[in-house]
Amino acid sequence: MTKLLNHTIFILMLFFVQATIAQQDSITSNQLNDRGQKTGVWKIYYDNDSIKETGHYLEGQKNGLWKAFYRSGNLKHEITFEDGVARGPARFYYKDGTLWEEGYWNETHWVGEYNLYHANGQKFYEWQYNNLGRRTGEQKYYHENGQLQYAGEWQNGSIRGEVEVFNEAGEMVEKRHYADGSFQTSKVITTRPVSDQENTNKKILPFYGTGHYILQSLDGFKVKEGYFRDGVLQDGKHYFYNEKDSVIKIRVVENGKYQN
Template sequence: MLEKKEERYENGKLKAVWYEDELGRKQNMFKSYHKNGMIEEIGHFKNNEKNSWFSYYNENGKLRLEGQYLEGKKEGNWEEFNEAGSTIYKYSKGELKVKEEYSKEDSLVEVIEYGKEKNIVKNYSSNKLDSIEEHFHDEVQTKKFYDKEWNLKREISKVEMKSYYDKGGLKLKIEMKGTLFSGSWERYYPNGQLAEKHFYKEENGISFKEGKSTYYNENRQKEKEEIYKKDKLVLEVKFLKETQKHTLYYSNGQKYKEGEYNKDFEKVGIWKEYNKDGSLRKEEVYEKVEKEQAKNRVRSRSRCRSGNER
């Protein structure tokens, strides 16, 4: 013998109706209602467990979600409807196995295959496979991105991000802290040689360049070095054929001083010094002299202009 049960809102309108057996277990039909009186949920129970096709509705009466329960667990295909399109969820014994996203035009947009070690995400364009992703359930939450032929294009995790050339060679490798750069940042040429290397630091949720940045040509020869302090360039060194050109900077980004050193780290050529507004303060010309002579002998022509000291 089943007993009919009801629950009502504070205003007296019906909220839910169901049936219970002598043990207090829900049996047979179950209905719930929105405050406006429209049906919210409808289905059947067996021994206090959902055990039939269930349908869920919005307050305007439109179907929102529907699918089957088997002994209290979702089973088979469930479909959800929204303004952007629809989503199909595929369950087995209550465990979500596949999720398919469709557009309003019923075109396939995305498929996610759920697994114990990783999820596979397939992205579609005009119903054709466009790209593939692997999302691993490891401690650093590794993600790998492929083209439609399963060629690896990029990797990212909480500790590292990598990207690859079309032919498979490493293009970029970045150390991460969560979503921020923290540590080394490296770019590679297609031939596998290191092209540039930078260092980043993370403080209070902000990532910035700190320390030395180095640039190389494809023959592994150093072309340039930069020194940064909290994302601001302090010193730039260009490695020329016979000399090194050094440029120092004010904190406002303007040049402070520039000139060249020879292989013996002696100043040569024209050295210029600037004010903080960018105007020239002083210019000196250095000549290389014989070692037995005074190394610091300088033929200077100076034009001194008023300006801020560095």
């Protein structure tokens, strides 16, 4: 009987402490100043009483770091405010709490360094933005295993010059050239044939491009150039080399057929 009584008293005391903490929390948060403006710490809750958002108000405006949460309790995002405007470091998270993206948000756009992550935590994008929110400078993309996927230069929001393409093993497989933000040509990395047998030309990656391309070997030698349709050379040239890296034959292709 005594043990039951003590257990009941303990439960009542615990309930009293929790109620007191909740009451004190309500007193110290979600307050208005003498002009009816939100002030100090504010907490917003879901209908299940789990916290949804919390941060600080100053004269009715959000200021400083505000945090939002999923219903599970995991952090959803962290956004910095200045006089009610989102301006400052910002981070967004996947539902499991893994970081999704981060950077400096200035009212309507990202500024400076920006990173976006795969769900496994590996970096996906590594971009740079100018003050107008346009991508400028070196931009990088990554595979899920952490290997570089694309690398190139942007200027005022448009691709400029050459973009290098890598496979998941970290090997360069293509170089794409852009002008005025538009794709122009591509050098696709392949093996270098040493005979005129087409089946010796094994590619590192399947090539299905349509348009004007240059296929280039890993050691920098031109393999094919011209107009391709679905990866097949239609009009152009096919180069063959000997073991001393000298061209031993050039076969001309017209309408998809070798002419010599």
